[in-house]
Amino acid sequence: AAGAGSAEIKVNAVGFLPQSHKLAVIPQALGANRFEVVDADGKVVLDGALSAASRWAPSDETVRVADFSALTQTGAYRVRVGSLVSDPFTVAQDGYRALGDAALKAFYFNRSALALTPQFAGAWARPAGHPDDKVLVHASAASKARPQGTVIASPKGWYDAGDYNKYVVNSGISTYTLLAALEHFPDVFKRDIGIPESGNGVPDILDEALWNLDWLLTMQDPADGGVYHKLTNLRFDGIVMPHAASTTPRYVVAKSTAAALDFAATMATASRVLAPYDAKWPGLSQRMLAAAQAAWRWAEAHPNVVFKNPKDVVTGEYGDAQLADEFAWAAAELFIATGQNNYAQAFMRRDAALTTPAWGDVAALGWMSLAHHRDRLKPGIDRALIERRIDALASQLAKHADGGYRVPLASKDIVWGSNAVILNQGMMLLQAYRINGTPAYLQAAQSSLDYVLGRNATGYTFVTGFGAHPVMHPHHRPSMADGVAAPVPGWLAGGPNPGQQDAKDCPPYPSKLPALSYLDHACSYAANEVAINWNAPLVYVTAALSALTPH
Numbered sequence: 419a420a421g422a423g424s425a426e427i428k429v430n431a432v433g434f435l436p437q438s439h440k441l442a443v444i445p446q447a448l449g450a451n452r453f454e455v456v457d458a459d460g461k462v463v464l465d466g467a468l469s470a471a472s473r474w475a476p477s478d479e480t481v482r483v484a485d486f487s488a489l490t491q492t493g494a495y496r497v498r499v500g501s502l503v504s505d506p507f508t509v510a511q512d513g514y515r516a517l518g519d520a521a522l523k524a525f526y527f528n529r530s531a532l533a534l535t536p537q538f539a540g541a542w543a544r545p546a547g548h549p550d551d552k553v554l555v556h557a558s559a560a561s562k563a564r565p566q567g568t569v570i571a572s573p574k575g576w577y578d579a580g581d582y583n584k585y586v587v588n589s590g591i592s593t594y595t596l597l598a599a600l601e602h603f604p605d606v607f608k609r610d611i612g613i614p615e616s617g618n619g620v621p622d623i624l625d626e627a628l629w630n631l632d633w634l635l636t637m638q639d640p641a642d643g644g645v646y647h648k649l650t651n652l653r654f655d656g657i658v659m660p661h662a663a664s665t666t667p668r669y670v671v672a673k674s675t676a677a678a679l680d681f682a683a684t685m686a687t688a689s690r691v692l693a694p695y696d697a698k699w700p701g702l703s704q705r706m707l708a709a710a711q712a713a714w715r716w717a718e719a720h721p722n723v724v725f726k727n728p729k730d731v732v733t734g735e736y737g738d739a740q741l742a743d744e745f746a747w748a749a750a751e752l753f754i755a756t757g758q759n760n761y762a763q764a765f766m767r768r769d770a771a772l773t774t775p776a777w778g779d780v781a782a783l784g785w786m787s788l789a790h791h792r793d794r795l796k797p798g799i800d801r802a803l804i805e806r807r808i809d810a811l812a813s814q815l816a817k818h819a820d821g822g823y824r825v826p827l828a829s830k831d832i833v834w835g836s837n838a839v840i841l842n843q844g845m846m847l848l849q850a851y852r853i854n855g856t857p858a859y860l861q862a863a864q865s866s867l868d869y870v871l872g873r874n875a876t877g878y879t880f881v882t883g884f885g886a887h888p889v890m891h892p893h894h895r896p897s898m899a900d901g902v903a904a905p906v907p908g909w910l911a912g913g914p915n916p917g918q919q920d921a922k923d924c925p926p927y928p929s930k931l932p933a934l935s936y937l938d939h940a941c942s943y944a945a946n947e948v949a950i951n952w953n954a955p956l957v958y959v960t961a962a963l964s965a966l967t968p969h
């Protein structure tokens with residue numbers, strides 16, 4: 419790509435805010451001791467000594483670190499080591515504006531049942547797909563009120579990922595994370611990003627979340643409060659544009675406890691974030707809270723319904739047998755929404771460990787909501803406990819960020835969707851930073867973002883449309899089928915995954931090492947798919963760093 423430098427020097431190839439912590443990683447094998455930072459004219463603006471060498475297990479490399487945090491002057495720069503220069507990056511006051519806008523706009527690009535017009539979608543305009551106005555109740559989801567084959571309408575929502583199905587579990591954490599970004603950093607979302615609702619007096623991020631919340635509401639069976647696990651084809655669509663996908667029926671499949679609880683948590687959160695907009699959508703906030711409570715009651719009555727794909731369904735499973743964390747998350751959000759002590763007790767009773775969140779591990783989302791609201795909580799959950807638990811997780815993550823690439827990610831964290839693991843680690847570090855202002859937490863969160871933007875063992879910038887070594891071939895059906903060379907912008911690739919669970923026709927990975935198990939090839943869903951739950955922490959971390967980095 420234009421201006422590409424040496425991939426040997428690993429650096430965030432998008433940029434920094436003036437007061438960001440700024441690091442580059444250099445292989446010890448280069449034999450260098452010093453580094454320079456040069457401006458666009460090649461003039462040296464800063465030089466310094468590289469850190470002592472340190473090994474990073476995930477890529478089995480020994481590396482040294484250039485710390486150029488002292489560079490606070492805005493401009494365009496590269497890091498130089500000997501005769502090598504890095505990819506360019508900027509230092510700018512609004513350094514994450516384009517990235518944050520694109521990461522959020524990616525959700526718009528994955529809207530189902532909507533035509534994307536050139537005005538908002540540019541080169542990636544496309545006809546509407548999957549109207550989902552006539553969806554069948556699958557045998558696994560049949561009830562007295564809605565027997566098998568009942569037709570329901572379940573339109574809107576986002577496609578989950580590179581595929582065109584809609585899964586409640588994964589939708590929950592994704593929607594919540596966007597709502598949390600708005601709730602925590604409202605000032606970042608005052609600008610419009612160019613979606614059809616822009617200018618309607620509501621932050622675009624809330625309009626975008628509503629596109630999915632409207633769909634989620636249809637996934638609840640009004641007769642009993644239970645929530646269908648997913649809306650899906652029986653098998654994955656071919657590699658075609660949404661409007662060209664097969665018109666075989668789509669189904670709502672089996673109710674599950676995880677779906678009910680993730681739905682309850684997300685609806686309770688949405689009811690609170692939407693409350694100030696009651697004049698615009700009268701009654702919606704209340705309706706969401708009632709839906710959340712009905713789903714909670716269903717889950718209490720059906721506490722262990724673990725989802726498994728029925729025999730005739732082979733699409734994404736999002737199955738999860740550990741449900742204590744889902745109970746804890748839903749209880750936390752319902753406690754904040756209602757102040758009712760039974761929810762506080764339910765939260766404490768589950769004693770769900772605070773770990774980095776993921777689609778199947780959501781307790782942290784409850785902890786972070788409690789932390790944000792801790793000044794206003796009714797007695798029931800000990801405020802000091804919340805602060806202590808969050809700090810304990812952050813301090814463990816920050817310790818990991820001490821050596822090697824200086825990131826919180828460890829070998830064991832490099833699984834399917836690892837780029838979101840590190841961003842969710844960043845999100846948790848930021849919760850602790852918001853509580854106690856420990857600088858190392860903000861720095862490690864910055865490092866999480868730097869990692870996906872280029873300071874990683876592959877040297878790729880993992881967000882489509884950004885950096886001089888960008889991901890070009892994500893496993894994303896619209897990007898693969900639209901005939902446009904550039905992929906749909908703003909998407910985070912799943913990233914390195916030593917599981918390498920791709921189809922057999924995929925070319926071999928360059929390495930078995932966890933951090934190098936990556937392929938920029940559209941065949942690779944195990945390392946190069948995109949997904950709403952991976953983009954959501956990109957939105958969150960980008961917004962948080964914009965708001966929290968000292969100005």
Ligand code: G3I
Binds near residue numbers: 776943
């Ligand atoms: O967490 C375990 C870890 O403890 C273990 O050491 C490691 C060893 O393999 O596995 C880890 O689990 C992996 C898990 O992802 C981590 O989240 C599983 O092996 C892996 O199979 C699982 O992959 C999931 C994948 O679907 C396959 O089911 C991903 O989480 C999930 O993000 C992905 O989601 C898909 C949807 O099904 C369909 N739509 C696209 C979407 C993204 O690819």
Ligand code: 9MR
Binds near residue numbers: 734921
């Ligand atoms: O495109 C599908 C992707 O979204 C999933 O994450 C992945 C794993 O479940 O499966 C992909 O679909 C492939 C299917 O599993 C096997 N045949 C080829 C499909 C498209 O590459």
